[in-house]
Amino acid sequence: MFNAVRGTLCYKGADIIRIDNQGVEWEFSVPARSVDSFGRLGDEARVLAWLLHRDDQMRLYGFVSEAERSVFIELMSVDGIGPKAALKILGGIGAAELETALESEDLARLESIPGLGKKTAQKLVFTLKGKLPSRMAAQAAIQAGPHDDIVRALVDMGYDKRKVVDAVTRVDADLSSSLPERERELFRRTIVELSAS
Numbered sequence: 001m002f003n004a005v006r007g008t009l010c011y012k013g014a015d016i017i018r019i020d021n022q023g024v025e026w027e028f029s030v031p032a033r034s035v036d037s038f039g040r041l042g043d044e045a046r047v048l049a050w051l052l053h054r055d056d057q058m059r060l061y062g063f064v065s066e067a068e069r070s071v072f073i074e075l076m077s078v079d080g081i082g083p084k085a086a087l088k089i090l091g092g093i094g095a096a097e098l099e100t101a102l103e104s105e106d107l108a109r110l111e112s113i114p115g116l117g118k119k120t121a122q123k124l125v126f127t128l129k130g131k132l133p134s135r136m137a138a139q140a141a142i143q144a145g146p147h148d149d150i151v152r153a154l155v156d157m158g159y160d161k162r163k164v165v166d167a168v169t170r171v172d173a174d175l176s177s178s179l180p181e182r183e184r185e186l187f188r189r190t191i192v193e194l195s196a197s
Contacts, residue, residue: 002049009038009045015091017062019047028062032091037064052083061087071095071132078127088115099132130160147172150187159194167193
């Protein structure tokens with residue numbers, strides 16, 4: 001499976017772009033709000049791809065960033081939301097703003113997205129809160145933080161990832177750097193804090 005297509009942007013529509021890659025034109029359905037992010041006609045563009053392959057059709061969906069594509073894929077995990085609906089949602093709200101709305105359970109903002117009713121908005125919050133790729137620095141710490149092993153172990157034990165990162169950061173700041181077996185104590189105190197919350 002291919003990950004992305006790079007080439008010359010040769011067409012822009014309301015929610016369609018075409019990329020000329022050495023004489024082959026690739027057509028992508030893209031979120032309407034992202035069309036201009038691919039540049040101007042004639043510019044070189046890189047489009048991250050997702051392929052819909054069914055017995056009766058094949059369609060390419062394109063995204064400007066990994067985060068946008070990841071959110072698109074997560075949206076389709078919600079009962080009743082397919083590729084078209086997921087694309088329409090991302091056309092009405094950016095990936096980062098969608099995450100903020102889900103985390104704060106801002107149903108009013110979600111319901112303001114064209115075609116999204118109250119029931120679907122509630123379903124989105126219930127299914128996706130805490131699951132979208134975060135744009136916050138705390139999430140980066142999960143990937144490459146100094147206590148990555150502790151975070152991973154606690155998440156494997158069933159704790160919420162974001163709460164674990166926050167707790168590890170707080171406990172770490174309180175511990176003396178010269179404490180013997182510091183990592184073990186950090187692990188123990190983080191569990192205590194998480195259990196108390």
